[in-house]
Amino acid sequence: xxxxxxxxxxxxPRHVQFIALAGMIGTGxxxxxxxxxxxxxxxxxxxxxxxxxxxxxxxxxxAEMASVYPNHNTQHLLSKAFGARTSFIAGWLYWINWIIVxxxxxxxxxxxxxxxxxxxxxxxxxxxxxxxxxxxxxTQVKFYGEFExxxxxxxxxxxxxxIILGLCMILGIVPSPVEDPISxxxxxxxxxxxxxxxxxxxxxxxxxxYGGAELIGVAVTETKDAEKVLPKVIKSTVIRVILFYVLPIxxxxxxxxxxxxxGKESPFVQVxxxxxIPGAAHVMNFVLLTAVLSAANSGIYATSRTLYSMAQNGxxxxxxxxxxxxxxxxxxxxxxxxxxxxxxxxxxxxxDEVISYLMTIPGFTVLLIWLGICLAQIKxxxxxxxxxxxxxxxAPFTTIAASLSLAVIFISFVLNxxxxxxxxxxxxxxxxxxxxxxxxxxxxx
Numbered sequence: 001x002x003x004x005x006x007x008x009x010x011x012x013p014r015h016v017q018f019i020a021l022a023g024m025i026g027t028g029x030x031x032x033x034x035x036x037x038x039x040x041x042x043x044x045x046x047x048x049x050x051x052x053x054x055x056x057x058x059x060x061x062x063a064e065m066a067s068v069y070p071n072h073n074t075q076h077l078l079s080k081a082f083g084a085r086t087s088f089i090a091g092w093l094y095w096i097n098w099i100i101v102x103x104x105x106x107x108x109x110x111x112x113x114x115x116x117x118x119x120x121x122x123x124x125x126x127x128x129x130x131x132x133x134x135x136x137x138x139t140q141v142k143f144y145g146e147f148e149x150x151x152x153x154x155x156x157x158x159x160x161x162x163i164i165l166g167l168c169m170i171l172g173i174v175p176s177p178v179e180d181p182i183s184x185x186x187x188x189x190x191x192x193x194x195x196x197x198x199x200x201x202x203x204x205x206x207x208x209x210y211g212g213a214e215l216i217g218v219a220v221t222e223t224k225d226a227e228k229v230l231p232k233v234i235k236s237t238v239i240r241v242i243l244f245y246v247l248p249i250x251x252x253x254x255x256x257x258x259x260x261x262x263g264k265e266s267p268f269v270q271v272x273x274x275x276x277i278p279g280a281a282h283v284m285n286f287v288l289l290t291a292v293l294s295a296a297n298s299g300i301y302a303t304s305r306t307l308y309s310m311a312q313n314g315x316x317x318x319x320x321x322x323x324x325x326x327x328x329x330x331x332x333x334x335x336x337x338x339x340x341x342x343x344x345x346x347x348x349x350x351x352d353e354v355i356s357y358l359m360t361i362p363g364f365t366v367l368l369i370w371l372g373i374c375l376a377q378i379k380x381x382x383x384x385x386x387x388x389x390x391x392x393x394x395a396p397f398t399t400i401a402a403s404l405s406l407a408v409i410f411i412s413f414v415l416n417x418x419x420x421x422x423x424x425x426x427x428x429x430x431x432x433x434x435x436x437x438x439x440x441x442x443x444x445x
Contacts, residue, residue: 018317025155028209030266032286033249035260036209040202041193042185045246051206057402058370059234060392066389068380074310074373082408086313089430090372090435091310095303096429099336099363102299103343107294112289115281118141123348129293131345134337137300140326144301147168151294159244159289162268166251169275176275181254188259188296202362204413211366227407273313300336307332315440364426367410374403 007209036044063076072080079087110126118123136147169176178184185191192199252258252267256274261267266288272280308329311321324330378396392398414423 010192015031020146025152025159025241025291026103028211029159029245029248030284030291032205032209033245033252034135034261034267035251036202036205036238037252037258039194039205040198041189041258042250043192043199044202044206045249046202047199047206048245048249049242051203051210052238052245054370054402054405055241056208056238057392057398058373059238060390060393061391061399062373062403063234064388065377065380068384068386073305073309074369075313075378077166077307077380078372079313081379084313085143085437086372086438087313088310089433090369091098091306091315092293092433092436093365093430094369095306095310097362098299098306099339099343100300102133102303102336102340105296105299106133106340106344107348109289109296112285117243122130122420123344126344126348127341129296129342130337133293133296133300134333134340136297137304138324138326138328138330138335140328146296147297148294151290151297153181154287154290155294156240157242159248162271163244163247163251166248166255166271170251170254178275184254184257193258200412201416204409204416207370207409208363208366209245211362226267228444258280300333300340303336303339304332306331307335312325312369361422361426361429364379364413364422367406367413369405371403371410374399374406378403 029046036047040047062077064075066072069080071078075087075091078090106126106129107122109129110122110124113125113129114120114122133320137144168174169178170181194201248268252261252271255271256267262268266284268287269281269284272284277283297440307316307320308323310316311329311332320329322329322331322337377392378399381395413419415428417424
């Protein structure tokens with residue numbers, strides 16, 4: 001353990017960029033796109049564009065603050081803006097968020113492995129995946145970065161090939177069984193089959209899919225030359241994510257009618273099957289496996305670093321700030337591993353409906369964290385100790401507009417009758433954290 005007890009800056013620019021992409025390009029596009037298509041049809045692309053605009057504002061606000069306050073992650077910035085209590089609540093809420101995400105992703109990885117190992121119980125395969133992911137996070141942070149770089153690369157290459165092949169089929173360059181792809185955009189109820197309300201309802205799911213971008217705010221403290229790297233990474237990442245969501249959705253709607261997207265399997269598998277590509281199911285199953293393993297890997301990273309940051313600030317037990325010889329927060333990973341093991345066992349024992357209810361919590365947390373980033377930028381920018389070399393254009397008006405939009409989405413989510421159980425659990429956790437924040441003694445300097 002190093003004397004200064006600080007995290008090693010082992011993440012390179014390409015690592016940080018792919019960590020951001022890995023956090024956002026996962027089950028949200030490969031699997032969750034079926035939900036958004038069923039809600040809004042082809043018009044869901046506007047929801048992805050609007051969500052992408054909010055994402056750009058949030059991440060630009062984060063980059064601006066990072067340029068003024070070096071080595072400050074998202075939680076540090078919230079603490080500086082709103083005090084220790086807000087930081088305490090946000091930190092533990094973020095930890096709970098990623099624990100739930102990681103549990104679900106590990107279970108999903110186990111279910112994808114069952115495609116090939118049908119006789120092996122789900123809990124065995126999920127446990128193997130959990131051990132694999134935890135082992136990666138027990139090594140130096142640069143190895144975590146390398147893992148994310150290559151696994152994110154698999155997802156990006158798959159999407160790129162899908163986009164190129166799909167566009168060629170829609171434009172008639174490559175023959176396909178679909179005679180008139182353009183008609184799929186206007187038939188079956190039109191481009192807005194469920195009206196503007198359907199598109200807005202899909203926006204809630206879209207925001208959840210974009211969740212993970214704020215992981216850059218966690219990784220910044222372990223990034224070399226973060227002040228120079230972060231603004232470039234955020235700009236390129238947001239543009240690429242919007243392209244990797246909007247273009248595939250348009251291609252899916254062109255190659256198969258949106259109302260034939262079943263939701264039982266990935267829309268990508270449906271498209272590959274419909275156009276007759278041999279071995280499509282095996283290829284996509286492998287890609288989906290890498291996607292969820294990548295997301296679970298990011299979950300372990302996010303939870304352990306969040307606990308480390310809170311321990312340093314006196315918002316969690318000091319033991320969680322202990323670093324190993326590889327300069328990774330060993331006790332934080334151990335606690336996360338215990339929670340993950342318990343979560344895998346509990347999730348295996350409970351019906352699928354309970355897991356789907358729990359999955360509403362990550363979206364709830366994403367909205368709060370994004371809103372917190374915007375509000376922190378609005379407050380801190382008046383008191384910057386130096387001029388930021390990266391500035392959010394038209395601030396504070398852009399940040400205020402984003403804050404209002406996120407608040408409206410949040411309220412709509414809470415008032416949605418389909419989310420009663422999930423909302424109750426979310427608000428219950430939030431109330432408990434608020435109460436505990438008044439009781440927990442802050443021991444940080």
